[in-house]
Amino acid sequence: xxxxxxxxxxxxxxxxxxxxxxxxxxxxxxxxxxxxxxxxxxxxxxxxxxxxxxxxxxxxxxxxxxxxxxxxxxxxxxxxxxxxxxxxxxxxxxxxxxxxxxxxxxxxxxxxxxxxxxxxxxxxxxxxxxxxxxxxxxxxxxxxxxxxxxxxxxxxxxxxxxxxxxxxxxxxxxxxxxxxxxxxxxxxxxxxxxxxxxxxxxxxxxxxxxxxxxxxxxxxxxxxxxxxxxxxxxxxxxxxxxxxxxxx
Numbered sequence: 001x002x003x004x005x006x007x008x009x010x011x012x013x014x015x016x017x018x019x020x021x022x023x024x025x026x027x028x029x030x031x032x033x034x035x036x037x038x039x040x041x042x043x044x045x046x047x048x049x050x051x052x053x054x055x056x057x058x059x060x061x062x063x064x065x066x067x068x069x070x071x072x073x074x075x076x077x078x079x080x081x082x083x084x085x086x087x088x089x090x091x092x093x094x095x096x097x098x099x100x101x102x103x104x105x106x107x108x109x110x111x112x113x114x115x116x117x118x119x120x121x122x123x124x125x126x127x128x129x130x131x132x133x134x135x136x137x138x139x140x141x142x143x144x145x146x147x148x149x150x151x152x153x154x155x156x157x158x159x160x161x162x163x164x165x166x167x168x169x170x171x172x173x174x175x176x177x178x179x180x181x182x183x184x185x186x187x188x189x190x191x192x193x194x195x196x197x198x199x200x201x202x203x204x205x206x207x208x209x210x211x212x213x214x215x216x217x218x219x220x221x222x223x224x225x226x227x228x229x230x231x232x233x234x235x236x237x238x239x240x241x242x243x244x245x246x247x248x
Contacts, residue, residue, distance in 0.1 A: 002188060002190050004127055004128040004182055004189045005122040005127045005190050006130050006131075006192065007119060007131055008132060008195065008198075009142070009149070010145070012112070012194045012212055013115040014145055015108070016110075016148070017107050020106040021107045022052075024105075026045055026048050029094060030042075032090050032091060033091075036090065037078050047074060047077040047078050051070045052070070054070070055162065060167065063166060066136065066162040066165050066166070095138060096140055103148050109148040111148070111151075112149070114229075115151070119151065122233060125237070127190075128184075129157065130156055130157045130178070131156045132191065134198060158178065160174075165177070169195075169199065170197065170199070171201070172202060175201045176205060186201075186205045186206040191208065192209070193212065200219045208221040208240055210222040212224065212226040
């Protein structure tokens with residue numbers, strides 16, 4: 001029986017030019033760290049890019065959180081300890097006070113039509129709702145994007161971040177650990193996402209995905225807009241529950 005609905009964030013609940021946002025965010029972070037480390041901004045940018053790629057790698061063998069791996073990688077490349085209080089304070093200032101400057105322009109971040117209604121519908125139906133966004137950003141950056149989506153007042157049971165995750169999407173381990181933290185098993189959850197490459201676990205773990213992107217992935221349990229999903233969520237879950245019951 002489905003007990004929880006997990007939502008992706010970028011281009012599921014929030015319309016955003018994600019590539020542009022990441023590039024602009026990394027450049028802003030690189031400027032801060034370049035000044036601290038007395039190194040050229042492009043060099044700091046390259047080091048940060050390598051850190052993010054390490055966290056997002058599908059071939060990771062470590063048992064570190066994303067934050068631990070990120071900080072360890074940046075220290076090895078630059079000699080700058082990101083967990084130093086002064087360094088962390090500078091980054092916190094960037095993420096807390098300046099990040100809203102990245103919302104407009106080429107980033108074009110705005111609420112996705114129908115997204116709030118879908119989350120609210122899941123809550124009305126009694127499901128636990130959680131934010132299973134790809135965990136490559138800090139809680140502050142996740143919070144900013146939720147604010148841009150006009151969903152910062154939603155009581156998500158759990159939000160995946162760089163700090164609390166040991167793998168990224170579409171790793172089965174990421175989904176298993178996230179779902180276990182909620183107190184469920186994959187068969188009790190429905191994932192809602194727009195990216196067939198990331199929002200469907202690999203390998204399969206029994207988690208069903210409602211796909212709200214533009215493609216038609218065969219592995220999806222449902223396909224359509226997130227506004228349409230808000231209208232059909234109840235009957236979709238009823239169908240999935242019936243299918244799960246029939247498999248027993």
